[in-house]
Amino acid sequence: MTEKVAICLIGPKKGGKSSLLASLADCVAQASFGYSPRLRPALQPIAEAEFKAEPDQRRDLLNVEQGDYDRLKRDFSEGGVATDTLNTYEYYFRLSVNGEAPPEVVTRGPWLLEIIDSAGEIAAPPDGAEVAILNDVKSKLARQMLTSEALVIVLPLVRLDDSAWTGTLARLIDRLALAREKKLKRVVVVFSQYERLFTRLGPSAFTYACDPAVALHVLRKSLRAAQWLNRLRALEPSGVAVRYTVCSAYGFVKRFQNPNMDPHQPGERRFRRAGLEGARACSEYWRPFLTAEPILYAALGLDSAFTFSHAQLDARVEEISDASILA
Ligand SMILES: Nc1nc2c(ncn2[C@@H]2O[C@H](COP(=O)(O)OP(=O)(O)OP(=O)(O)O)[C@@H](O)[C@H]2O)c(=O)[nH]1
Ligand SMILES: [Mg+2]
Helix, strand or coil, X not given: CCEEEEEEEECCCCCCHHHHHHHHHHHHHCCCCCCCHHHCEEEEEEXXXXXXXXXXXXXXXXXXXXXXXXXXXXXXXXXXXXXXXXXXXXXXXEEEECCCCCHHHHCCCCEEEEEEECCHHHHCCCCCCCCCCXXXXXXXXXXXXXXXXXXXXXXXXXXXXXXXXHHHHHHHHHHHHHCCCCCCCEEEEEEECHHHHHHHHHHHHHHHHCCHHHHHHHHHHHXXXXXXXXXXXXXXXXXXXEEEEECEEEEEECCCCCECCECCCCCCECCCCCCXXXXXXHHCCEEEECCHHHHHHHHHCCCCCCCECHHHHHCCCCCCCXXXXXX
């Protein structure tokens, strides 16, 4: 049976929310995730009308243009555009699982997803900053957070220490934990821009990035630097599952295995073949990394090799022989 799931992306400005979303469909299509390849998930952008239609009308709507998501992808491939604060933006997808999955997952679905993106300043403005946001927009996002089944908190991995937004985000988590009428079932914290940790490793970068033990080590280290995330534990007694993961929308360069960013280009441009323009120039080499995880977990509650619970993060730290290279 078709099931609808609403997922709200929140996190600071420039945290990587829109980039995660823009790379999501390609990440699923390229199976660039930590789920078993036998799961065979498929994710297709759909129009809002299809999401909202009654089940018997859905077939007629299959050919509607997917303009909004195409525009988001194009903006991302051209270097990214900050989301404006004038509204919150909904994107719609059909998710299906076509391969081997736990029985409770295959017997349900397909899933119609509504993913809500918004400017970081609305939910997580810098502490003490006067950011003028229309009250309508704030209350729309607040309502969307309370009526979503899942929340994905996107945090930039590399700028945790000098971040002015931790206070506002911590207070938001507290308020969510106290809210009675929420529908929340799952929260995923995802640290973005993961490929940046591996820039000095050249063609070995992808091999290290693909090791879940490295991600676990990085997450433990990041959580020590972000103690305020412990407040999420307060959600668990009310039945909300919390997971941590990492992702990179830029990802890695196909065939060459190095991180897909060029530090010598102004604004750290992604690699692309000179002379080729537009989407093709990027897709030839671009392999996004794990941006599927937060959304598939949010929608299905299904763990991958790269999603970690508090229990896994708390477990006795095993020595990881190669982790010292990341220090
Ligand atoms: N190195 C690297 N940079 C990234 C990645 N994803 C996004 N960025 C950079 O981070 C910037 C911000 O990303 P966005 O996706 O626009 O962030 P956002 O959370 O949507 O920001 P707001 O819309 O302003 O709230 C982009 O312009 C990129 O330069 C990534 O995977 N790796
Ligand atoms: Mg954005």
